[in-house]
Amino acid sequence: MSQVDNNPKNFEEIYYDDDIVKKFILATMVFAGVAFLAGLMAALQLAYWPMNMNMEWLTFGRLRPLHTNAAIFAFAGNAIFAGIYHSTQRLLKARMFSDSLSKIHFWGWQLIIVAAAITLPLGYSQAKEYAELEWPIDIAIAVIWVVFAINFFGTLWKRREKHMYVALWFYIATIITVAVLHIVNSIEIPVSLFKSYPVYAGIQDALVQWWYGHNAVAFFLTTPFLGLMYYYLPKAANRPVYSYRLSIIHFWALVFIYIWAGPHHLLYTALPEWAQTLGMVFSVMLWAPSWGGMINGLLTLKGAWHTLRTDPIIKFFVAALTFYGMATFEGPLLSIKTVSGLAHYTDWIVGHVHGGALGWNGFLTFAMFYYLVPRLWNTKLYSEKLANIHFWIGFLGVMGYYVSMVAAGITQGLMWRAIGADGKLIYPDFVETVTKIIPLYWARAFSGTLFIIGFAVMAYNIYKTIKAAPASQPVAVKVTSNMKVQETSTETHRALEGAATTFSVLTLLAVLVGSVIEIYPTLSLHKYVPKDVQTVPYSQLELAGRDIYIREGCYVCHSQQIRPMAAEVLRYGKPSTVADSMYDRPFQWGSKRTGPDLARVGKKYPDFWHFRHMIDPRATTPNSIMPAYPWLERHKIDFVSLRKKLSVMQNLGVPYTDEEVANADIQAEKDAKKVAAELKAQGAPDNLHDKEIVALIAYLQSMGQKEKKK
Amino acid sequence: MSNQDQDNLTDHEYDGIREYDNKLPIWWLATFIGTVIFAFIYWLHYEFAGGPDLQAELKIEMEQLQEKTGGHGHDHGTAVAVSEEELLKLMTSADTVSNGKLAFTGKCASCHGDQLQGLIGPNLVDEYWIHGKGSLSEIHTVVSQGVPEKGMPAWGAMLKEDEIKSIVAYIGSQKGSNPANPKAPQGEKVVNN
Numbered sequence: 001m002s003q004v005d006n007n008p009k010n011f012e013e014i015y016y017d018d019d020i021v022k023k024f025i026l027a028t029m030v031f032a033g034v035a036f037l038a039g040l041m042a043a044l045q046l047a048y049w050p051m052n053m054n055m056e057w058l059t060f061g062r063l064r065p066l067h068t069n070a071a072i073f074a075f076a077g078n079a080i081f082a083g084i085y086h087s088t089q090r091l092l093k094a095r096m097f098s099d100s101l102s103k104i105h106f107w108g109w110q111l112i113i114v115a116a117a118i119t120l121p122l123g124y125s126q127a128k129e130y131a132e133l134e135w136p137i138d139i140a141i142a143v144i145w146v147v148f149a150i151n152f153f154g155t156l157w158k159r160r161e162k163h164m165y166v167a168l169w170f171y172i173a174t175i176i177t178v179a180v181l182h183i184v185n186s187i188e189i190p191v192s193l194f195k196s197y198p199v200y201a202g203i204q205d206a207l208v209q210w211w212y213g214h215n216a217v218a219f220f221l222t223t224p225f226l227g228l229m230y231y232y233l234p235k236a237a238n239r240p241v242y243s244y245r246l247s248i249i250h251f252w253a254l255v256f257i258y259i260w261a262g263p264h265h266l267l268y269t270a271l272p273e274w275a276q277t278l279g280m281v282f283s284v285m286l287w288a289p290s291w292g293g294m295i296n297g298l299l300t301l302k303g304a305w306h307t308l309r310t311d312p313i314i315k316f317f318v319a320a321l322t323f324y325g326m327a328t329f330e331g332p333l334l335s336i337k338t339v340s341g342l343a344h345y346t347d348w349i350v351g352h353v354h355g356g357a358l359g360w361n362g363f364l365t366f367a368m369f370y371y372l373v374p375r376l377w378n379t380k381l382y383s384e385k386l387a388n389i390h391f392w393i394g395f396l397g398v399m400g401y402y403v404s405m406v407a408a409g410i411t412q413g414l415m416w417r418a419i420g421a422d423g424k425l426i427y428p429d430f431v432e433t434v435t436k437i438i439p440l441y442w443a444r445a446f447s448g449t450l451f452i453i454g455f456a457v458m459a460y461n462i463y464k465t466i467k468a469a470p471a472s473q474p475v476a477v478k479v480t481s482n483m484k485v486q487e488t489s490t491e492t493h494r495a496l497e498g499a500a501t502t503f504s505v506l507t508l509l510a511v512l513v514g515s516v517i518e519i520y521p522t523l524s525l526h527k528y529v530p531k532d533v534q535t536v537p538y539s540q541l542e543l544a545g546r547d548i549y550i551r552e553g554c555y556v557c558h559s560q561q562i563r564p565m566a567a568e569v570l571r572y573g574k575p576s577t578v579a580d581s582m583y584d585r586p587f588q589w590g591s592k593r594t595g596p597d598l599a600r601v602g603k604k605y606p607d608f609w610h611f612r613h614m615i616d617p618r619a620t621t622p623n624s625i626m627p628a629y630p631w632l633e634r635h636k637i638d639f640v641s642l643r644k645k646l647s648v649m650q651n652l653g654v655p656y657t658d659e660e661v662a663n664a665d666i667q668a669e670k671d672a673k674k675v676a677a678e679l680k681a682q683g684a685p686d687n688l689h690d691k692e693i694v695a696l697i698a699y700l701q702s703m704g705q706k707e708k709k710k
Numbered sequence: 711m712s713n714q715d716q717d718n719l720t721d722h723e724y725d726g727i728r729e730y731d732n733k734l735p736i737w738w739l740a741t742f743i744g745t746v747i748f749a750f751i752y753w754l755h756y757e758f759a760g761g762p763d764l765q766a767e768l769k770i771e772m773e774q775l776q777e778k779t780g781g782h783g784h785d786h787g788t789a790v791a792v793s794e795e796e797l798l799k800l801m802t803s804a805d806t807v808s809n810g811k812l813a814f815t816g817k818c819a820s821c822h823g824d825q826l827q828g829l830i831g832p833n834l835v836d837e838y839w840i841h842g843k844g845s846l847s848e849i850h851t852v853v854s855q856g857v858p859e860k861g862m863p864a865w866g867a868m869l870k871e872d873e874i875k876s877i878v879a880y881i882g883s884q885k886g887s888n889p890a891n892p893k894a895p896q897g898e899k900v901v902n903n
Contacts, residue, residue: 090725165724231727240728244720249734253742273763277756281749288742295738332745423779428868429817564768566775570867575768606861608830609821620820620830682830683893 012160013476016089018376020102024082025369025376027110029459031074032365034117036452038067043448046594047441049625057121059627060594061553065132066120071357072130072220074113079365080224081109081148084171086372087231088152091168093161093479097154101147108144112137123551124194128209128586130216131185135196138186145182149175156500160481163497166247170227172504173255177219177511184515185212189648192641195547197648202581203271204522206589211262211519218258221356225364226254226293229321232368233297236313242299248493250292255507257286260514264335267344268563269589270578272528275518276337282514283335290328297321312387316367319395323359327352342417345559345593347437348409351402358398358451366390366458373462378472382464386457394454400447408440417567425570430596435623528578535579536706537654538699540642540668541675545699547638547645548692549588552629559590560599560703573600579707583654595626600704607675608682610697632693637672639665639690671698792875797846800879810880813873817865826884828893831862835887840897850878 045051045060052059085102089095096102115137119125125132133141152175156164164172185208188196200208234241241247263271263279298321301307307314330352334343343349374381381387415433418426427433487495496503522528529535538546549555562568564575576599581587605613605620612619615633617626642664650656660667669690675698676689688694720729755761762770800806815824821831832840841857842848853874856864865874 087725093725161724163722163724165722165727231725234727235725240719240730242730243732243734244722244729245731246734246738247729268764274757277753281753284752285742285745285749287745288738291738291741295735299732419775419778421778422870423775424868424870564764566768566771569768569772570775575765603859604861604863606821606830609861612830622816622820 010480011478014095014479015474015476017096017099017102020106021082021086022376023106024078024085025372028075028078028082031070031078031113032455035067035070035075036455038063038070040445040448040452042067043445046625047438047445049627052627056631061556062121062123064556065125065553066117068130069116069120069132076221076361077109083228083368087167088155088171091161091165092155092159094155094159097151097158101151105144105148105151108147112140112144119194125551125553126586127550127553127555127588129213129591131212134194135188135190142183145179149179160479160483162482162485164500166251167227167230169251170223173507174219174224176504176508177215180511181212181215185209189652191645191648197585197652199652201583201585202525202587203528203578204525205585205587206266206271207263207275207522208519210265211515214262214265215259221361225361228368229297229364232371233317234300236317236371237301237304237307239300239304242296246292246296250289253289256510257282257289259511260518261286265591267337267340269561270576278518280335280337284332287329287332291325294321294325312384312391313367313370315391316363320360320363320367323355323363327356327360341565342413343409346409346413347405351405351409355402358401373465377466377469379465379469382461382468386461390454390457393450397447397451397454400450401444404440404443404447408437412437419567425567431621431623434625525582529582532709533579534708535582536708537583537656538702539671540646540664541671541695541698542702543645544637544642544668545695548696549699555588555590557592557594559593559597561589562597562599572597577707598703602701602703602705606682607679607697608684610700611679611684611693614693632696633691635692636690637692637695639668642668792847792850794845794847797850797875797878800875801882806876806879807883810876813877814880825889826881827889827891832896833893834881835884835889836892836895837899838895838897839900843900846878846882849881850874853877
């Protein structure tokens, strides 16, 4: 406290911009409702497939991206912005750099969300998880994020508090890294207004995507929330933070190590093994740095534990930190190759993610809002009792969700790999392993409903609180600046906390090291393809079918990656190779098997089987929970765009001849007629020659058939 | 706040938030260092010291599987020869046929029709046969080994031998049942069978 200036002449009166904070809070509440309801709908569809009400816009493949994007970017995103805009001004003793930028940030972000909510149900998707939005929206996200960055760093620049508190370190890491992740993962070449192909293919695309996907969890759902925790928990508990030293160590360890861990999403795939091993060991090393944040939060409550009984805000904080601790212990565990071998592609991962999303991000946001709303609206919370009820219903919801999904995941994982004494799969029918866990899908939907009821109670409580609030005028705050005070600390890190630019550059370097070391080698994909193997690119019609597969979001339930494990080889065929997907833009390896793997489904069934299966999955697979796709028999194939599509692919290095590009649509029409004639001969209706179902069947039949020995 | 706590407090203050400078919990530090050591050893073992890669591990797994099945390949099912007499005898067992019907309904009916009338796959109760001449042992071979290029799976890799035999017995028992809406004949007409 040596630097407090007591000369009254140096006091300034300023106003914090709380209006923008209120806006972000209300937007969070609205989009939380949307995200949660979309999630419930998706959960119900898995328990009872007709819940898509036979509408293409609401099928699981399109609804799931809507749910994840809404939960991450609309709910968590708005919550982060609310907390950052509120706490940053106070920690820096400065109003936000520019009110206009704040407003552009707010409205721009909401427009992006609306654009996502319209385009995703329409099937405009890049089919890369949490990066589904098409290129115009990608550009908008980049622009708005830069606006946010300018506003934030501008505020840092005009700050009156020399040293940056730990919360701000986490905000800095968030803003810088999300920009890097989003821009690098979104490099794509447009084909039309709402269609593009990524520059990366196959293993490159997989690696870049999961470097992005994993670090979206790290730098969108972890670091900003840790920052918020560091501000709001000591505030709410009125206790000093447990350990400054621990803050320093776990912050730098976290940002340096997290970025390497992406390949743990790709264990047992065709990704080069050195990258898989790196992903695993860095995930294991991430355990302690993650727990550093939990410990620093929980031990801050030392001496204030009695408030846990009385104060709902503290309850939410403690539960959030505990769920964070659970998820960050489970994460490294799941990254161990053999554990991943069991858990990957199952609902265990879904349980893991929701433990984090509902328990950590959800509860931390709720804690923050119960703290913020009465203060911002200058009143008292309408009902503490309702807040307590919210806590208990929500807590039961998260626990029920987690337990049911872990049970479902382990059950199904064990069934997939079960081999009898005769050397055969005990459950050769995939659908058997699905019907087994349907009761758990109901349990999950029920738990999700509890969580939503809790949220509704909160929404009511907040509505009543705001409604009863007096009309309030902005209040001036007296602040002094210590920016001119000479740095007295001899400790390097303390000095660094006063040097915002250096600090930010070091953070950027910390995340770039792991990124470059992992991504750079795979950019020369060809050296991982054996010399005697040649992969034939997709035919024009197959490519058209592949884009339908992408549009329908098939990847959310079907993987295209056979792992080198005996049970997988028995069930699906030989393990996937680098060459298999080398022209796949985007890669469609998937991360979840609600249905079977499709990497080698080509030629496994007759065309007519696929036709009947797509129109009514239960006609060929009794008890299947896959939605029906009758509109594929009605929609016409987009032949016209094929020339442009092939030319983009050719520019990206796919070996199409100029003639194949020039005749793309004509050739595709010819091929489609052939498939349709064959279908008709087998008993399908007439006139399918220009229908999407034909293109999709052509693609499905090509899967696993493209690799040829030279 | 005890005095000891006060000593531990840093002089930092941000918007009323203070910070202690407590030491890192020793168990936390030990965990961190432990994972780093583990990571290093694991990395060395698998990347430099010749630890088996995934393909090598798969090879071992597949060899163990081969031993279990007595050396039969999996891709094309087991090729155990079954005599016509044995299958004919099974056809007379009501239990076997009804088991066969159950299995047929679950696995085969989606392509061959629930009355065996043919649908995606051929009619199984007419006089026309594509693979062989319709003897039970030939049907057994097709069911076990499949016709992968036509989309008929090799059920030998998936079903137990008893189950396959019962399916064949069921198919045999339905011969000449004349179901409604039969699929048009495919293959060679086989008389005198």
